[in-house]
Amino acid sequence: MQKILVTGAAGQIGSELTMVLRGKYGNENVIGTGHEKRPDKTLLESGPFHFIDCTKIDTIAEVVMKHKVDTIYHLAALLSAVAEADPQLAWKVNMIGLYNMLEVAREYKCSVFTPSSIGAFGPTTPSDNTPQDTIQRPNTMYGITKVAGELLCDYYFKRFGVDTRGVRFPGLISYKTPPSGGTTDYAVEIYYEAIKRKKYTCYLKEGTYLDMMYMPDALKAAVDLMEADPARLKHRNAFNVSAMSFAPEHIAAEIKKIIPEFTMDFKIDPLRQAIADSWPNNMDDSAAREEWGWQPEYDLESMTKDMIEKLSQKNNLIV
Ligand code: SER
Numbered sequence: 121m122q123k124i125l126v127t128g129a130a131g132q133i134g135s136e137l138t139m140v141l142r143g144k145y146g147n148e149n150v151i152g153t154g155h156e157k158r159p160d161k162t163l164l165e166s167g168p169f170h171f172i173d174c175t176k177i178d179t180i181a182e183v184v185m186k187h188k189v190d191t192i193y194h195l196a197a198l199l200s201a202v203a204e205a206d207p208q209l210a211w212k213v214n215m216i217g218l219y220n221m222l223e224v225a226r227e228y229k230c231s232v233f234t235p236s237s238i239g240a241f242g243p244t245t246p247s248d249n250t251p252q253d254t255i256q257r258p259n260t261m262y263g264i265t266k267v268a269g270e271l272l273c274d275y276y277f278k279r280f281g282v283d284t285r286g287v288r289f290p291g292l293i294s295y296k297t298p299p300s301g302g303t304t305d306y307a308v309e310i311y312y313e314a315i316k317r318k319k320y321t322c323y324l325k326e327g328t329y330l331d332m333m334y335m336p337d338a339l340k341a342a343v344d345l346m347e348a349d350p351a352r353l354k355h356r357n358a359f360n361v362s363a364m365s366f367a368p369e370h371i372a373a374e375i376k377k378i379i380p381e382f383t384m385d386f387k388i389d390p391l392r393q394a395i396a397d398s399w400p401n402n403m404d405d406s407a408a409r410e411e412w413g414w415q416p417e418y419d420l421e422s423m424t425k426d427m428i429e430k431l432s433q434k435n436n437l438i439v
Contacts, residue, residue: 123188124150125230127221128195130159133289133338135236135297137193140339142167145201146159151187159377169217174217180224193233193342194221200262202237202301207261214265222284231283233346236358238290238331239303240266242328243398250400252360254405260395270358279355285345286357287408290331292338293423295430303395307332307371314375314382315435322368323389333363334418334426343415345422348412355407363416364423365402374424404425 122145128134130153141150147167149437152159155173163169168187172179174196183189196217201209218234225232232296242258256267259352266288273284291304299313307330313320333341341361372384396405408414418426 121149122191124191124192125152125189130154130157132193132297132299135197137339162239175212177220184228190230192230199302201303201392203262204260208260218269225282226280234286236266236270236286236288239263241400247401250403260261273357284357287341287359287361290333290362292333294335295427303392311431313380315431319383321385321387323392324368324396325388326369327367328396329365329367331362331365331403334423337363337416337418345412350410359407359408361405361408361414362403362405364420366420374420401419
């Protein structure tokens, strides 16, 4: 039986992935870890949880040794907008944190899943149908740590035989734990505001296309890639994965189909607009489809229906 460690277990992806992994591999076999943010009661009470600091290697090694961990899902990271507000901290958490994780993985023979991002691309990357292997010259600290992370994971595989795997996640949309400080967060906020206030002020301009994905597909991507036959993996790290690409007006129109009174206006945030403009409109994820059978389930319509249903239940509202 696998012994799995999840970092960032209280975060947007981690809070859901930890529970999916516990359901699949057994509660006791999935060790959640976090830094400051307390996980919710279900996560805390359903299995082991430790507070660690990814920037301090000893705190990671201790938990890996104690639980005889063999697989790590390393999710602890700062998102793009907060990383831009504090680039020094972003380097520490995103880069030193990953380096420490890979070092522990090398020493204790663990496999490692690390999410990269659409943020690993930059303004000179072809923005439509962005190829798997292409120009990567991001101009944000987040992007720099993501590209360096992709290369570092490849290096640890080639040089030390650490079984590293990863995907480039697009904007992730979920109704459980909100993201904090990303550029794509509007696509989550819009649902909360549509339900609470029937209106939303968007910080990205009309026509800003970005790749997006509903959380159940993102969780499936992580687990499927870690379970994929290694003989078929030519890329290993940083697979482009996408489920849909849309601009703010498209998600608003989809919400309007269910909540007809919904309206959206705009107040552009120059920082996040510039970041979004430097990212692809839509990625080509055929390598993931060919090498490990990636196939998303949700599109904009089915995701919107599910988000509104689930968030309304959470808020005790009938839409
Ligand atoms: N969702 C992330 C962000 O907006 C991108 O991977 O920062």
